Amino acid sequence: MGPAHGHPEVTTLMTTTNDIAAEDTPVVELKATGKSYGNIRALHGVDLAVRPGQVTCVLGDNGAGKSTLIKIVSGLHQHTEGEFLVDGTPVRFSTPREALDKGIATVYQDLATVPLMPVWRNFFLGSELTKGPWPVRRLDIEKMKKTADEELRNMGIVLDDLEQPIGTLSGGQRQCVAIARAVHFGARVLILDEPTAALGVKQSGVVLKYIAAARDRGLGVIFITHNPHHAYMVGDHFSVLRLGTMELSAERSQVSLEELTNHMxxxxxxxxxxxxxxxxxxxxxxxxxxxxxxxx
Structure with a gap:
């Protein structure tokens, strides 16, 4: 009798260990990463790990290096020092499309929406569904409306009318539509650039709720913010940038809100x-x- 038959618990243990190792591998990881523009060092020696089902909060004041970090991870700029890994493999993106192909989606502050277009049209902006034979293919409007409605509802977002211009939604609702859109198009890592910066307390709460919903669906979330109170509500790991370097990197259990605010x-x-x-x-x-x- 072979060892697999004699000791089934060995096989089970190996499978479980492999699963744990797979879950523990960061989707996105920066190791001593930096970026220089000529002789100006915008970022230096930054370590960051983003795992599935976790919210990694990156905090920092204006000029701390948050924007440079976003640009590296989202494929807009290339790092000039250290390593940038996706699924444990070193990468160097040339365009945001390459990052998107790896499942890294970025929701910027301006949201890249067309205010006068309906919600469903913005949901599929740049990735419209079509039907019919070429060269007379046309937009599959019904399918796009149905898919947009289903995806928004899956995230807990219920809109009365998907035909309404997205510009008529509140800032919080627009952020939530952008998050649902990224989830639908296969994002594994979601970068949110100051999503609550221009919002009031109630609308910020709405956005934080959907950040938690994205985490619960297994996404790794990078939440860029200068508000430690918002970060602490949903964060699992906190990194504080100051003048281009990492001043603090701590799990939630290692830092209190007061300490985080003090660093910030x-x-x-x-x-x-x-x-x-x-x-x-x-x-x-x-x-x-x-x-x-x-x-x-």
Missing amino acids: AGGTELAALKHELAQVRGVDVEELPDAAAVSS
């Missing part, structure tokens, strides 16, 4: 500023709040 607000810089102000006559630094209080 530049607690060390505020402490140094307080020290500098102590040298100035007429400024009572004892009356100033400490760094943690300023940042929260």
